[in-house]
Amino acid sequence: MWWSSPMFALSNGQIATLIAEQAEAHEASVISRSGNVLFVLVRLRRPSGKIVRYHLTIEVDDPEPDVRETTPTHLPVYCPNRHINGGGYFCLSFPEADPLPIADASSAADWWKRLLKYLNLQEATSSLRRWPSTHEWAHGRDAALHQGRAERCAAALGPRFVELLGQRRLKAVRRGGAPTFLQLRDRGRRLYSVWVQDKRVATLRQPCLCGSGLPLVACADHAQRAAELPLALEAWTREEKRFWDLNRERTCCGGLRQCPLRKAEAAGPSQPPLTARAA
Ligand SMILES: [Zn+2]
Ligand SMILES: [Zn+2]
Ligand SMILES: [Zn+2]
Structure with a gap:
């Protein structure tokens, strides 16, 4: 029917x-x-x-x-x-x-x-x-899906995270010495770490990131959202890279100041798409 x-x-x-x-x-x-x-x-x-x-x-x-x-x-x-x-x-x-x-x-x-x-x-x-x-729009559908995930997590964690994400200040970093942890950083500053395997924030008793004053573990679904955020960011970065790798050999229009692809005219220095720039 x-x-x-x-x-x-x-x-x-x-x-x-x-x-x-x-x-x-x-x-x-x-x-x-x-x-x-x-x-x-x-x-x-x-x-x-x-x-x-x-x-x-x-x-x-x-x-x-x-x-x-x-x-x-x-x-x-x-x-x-x-x-x-x-x-x-x-x-x-x-x-x-x-x-x-x-x-x-x-x-x-x-x-x-x-x-x-x-x-x-x-x-x-x-x-x-x-x-x-x-x-900022992710490039390619796969990257866009992860950007969407990251945005929904940031929205759950409050306006501060929406702003940090919007300004491209958040980075997910895996350190060589501790690859089972994913760190979420605001520019250089560590915000928190996530156990990759368990997909959970390492310090669940810390005050929630939304500013409610509750412990993270007791504040709505914020522990889950906080854990997902750096994972989504990492996946977004990976899919962006894959997108540009797939398109590497193509020639761009040459109309923009900076482009990760070969320019039609003078070859300028290429820049990775996720490099943070002051907005
Ligand atoms: Zn697009
Ligand atoms: Zn909270
Ligand atoms: Zn172009």
């Missing part, structure tokens, strides 16, 4: 229709439609009031549609630093949310909001010549 199943999947045609129906409410118009492919014009309203027009092609062949500029105009066809995959396809997987398939009008509206945020970040990137550091 499909009507009783929350997992009932819409057809691609139905998803394309949901997206089309939400366009006008999101600074966009559908110019034409061919099967499950939508051609849209986005009139992106920048904070300055300026309108930037993007002609986009939205291909719906699964619940997470593929989007690209119909003709590359504002954006390069490939730049992993800018979250543009090969063929000019936008990498829209948001770290702060789980993958969000379109299933109804409200998820279609969320999808449009995500797309507009992405285009606004692209505009900011073009003027800064770097991805805005206040909106």
